Amino acid sequence: MSSASVIKLINCSKNNLIEMVLDIEKYPSYVPWCINSEVYERKNFEDRVEIKADMTVGKKILNQTYLSNVIYFKKKNYILVTNIKGPLKYLKNEWFFQEKDHKKTQVEFRIDFELNNKFLNSIMEKSFNLGLIKIANAFENRANSLFDKV
Numbered sequence: 039m040s041s042a043s044v045i046k047l048i049n050c051s052k053n054n055l056i057e058m059v060l061d062i063e064k065y066p067s068y069v070p071w072c073i074n075s076e077v078y079e080r081k082n083f084e085d086r087v088e089i090k091a092d093m094t095v096g097k098k099i100l101n102q103t104y105l106s107n108v109i110y111f112k113k114k115n116y117i118l119v120t121n122i123k124g125p126l127k128y129l130k131n132e133w134f135f136q137e138k139d140h141k142k143t144q145v146e147f148r149i150d151f152e153l154n155n156k157f158l159n160s161i162m163e164k165s166f167n168l169g170l171i172k173i174a175n176a177f178e179n180r181a182n183s184l185f186d187k188v
Contacts (some may be wrong), residue, residue, distance in 0.1 A: 040166045041150040044174040050185035052137035058181055059133060060110055062091045068180045070172050071095045086111050127152040147174055
């Protein structure tokens with residue numbers, strides 16, 4: 039199983055950053071290796087938001103689609119992503135948001151996953167940390183382009 043985490047201090051409010059992360063349909067425009075994303079269901083409750091979404095990741099003909107369950111716990115400023123079906127044997131992706139002042143948010147992104155395909159899993163393990171940094175940087179750059187209007 040591969041696991042990693044990254045912490046970033048991003049120049050935007052906590053609420054704006056959470057909204058951006060939950061805007062899954064926009065991922066193909068800025069998240070590396072995200073070819074397509076589609077939200078099938080979005081339910082807004084008093085204490086949480088629940089989303090079911092597909093994401094296709096990869097490059098050209100080498101790509102895979104997985105269905106995930108995304109839950110945003112409003113009072114905890116926490117997003118949990120788990121897999122429902124697809125090429126992942128296991129997925130736990132967590133986002134923790136903490137506002138540092140009115141314009142800055144610390145976000146911690148943790149991910150644990152394992153692919154069903156052992157060969158692809160061994161390849162992913164070798165380059166996973168670099169990929170995670172690239173993905174985290176893409177979210178930071180997107181937030182800066184949307185919200186850092188200084």
